[in-house]
Amino acid sequence: MPDTEKITINMSAVDLGKIDLLVQEGVFSNRTDFIRTAIRSQLEKHNLEIQHSVTRNSYVIGALVHDKADLEKRRAKGEKLNLNIIGLLHISNDVTPELAREVIENIQVRGIFNASDAVKAALADRLK
Numbered sequence: 001m002p003d004t005e006k007i008t009i010n011m012s013a014v015d016l017g018k019i020d021l022l023v024q025e026g027v028f029s030n031r032t033d034f035i036r037t038a039i040r041s042q043l044e045k046h047n048l049e050i051q052h053s054v055t056r057n058s059y060v061i062g063a064l065v066h067d068k069a070d071l072e073k074r075r076a077k078g079e080k081l082n083l084n085i086i087g088l089l090h091i092s093n094d095v096t097p098e099l100a101r102e103v104i105e106n107i108q109v110r111g112i113f114n115a116s117d118a119v120k121a122a123l124a125d126r127l128k
Helices: 013-024 031-044 047-057 067-078 097-103 117-122
Strands: 060-064 082-091 104-114
Touching: 013 031, 031 047, 067 097, 082 117, 097 117
Parallel strands: 060 082, 082 104
Antiparallel strands: none
16 A cells, blocks of 8 residues: 555756755755655745644545455444545555445545545535
8 A cells, every 4th residue: 555656746857956956066966856855845935824724624644454354334323424635545446336336425535545446436516
């Protein structure tokens, strides 16, 4: 279950050249190191806005895993899940699309959503 995801960005030749120059000068070990550092810097800069949104939208931050046993227990109790995640949501491969639909009412993931294609399709109308 990977907790990272590869993304692709487009940059101007000049910006890319500036990054390469910083790498050449030893400020960063490589392009990826520069990009990760820049992203973390911006996230830290906007931490207050992030925290307000987390509070306002009742997000869980981190990794959340649900498997068949967990969802069956919730179904037996008549519970419905509203999942608001910043990070990783993993629904195990032992969860059937029917079980997922019975228990999961809404999903909002800001990050990575791992589930079987069948479960993702079953929950497509519940994704925000």
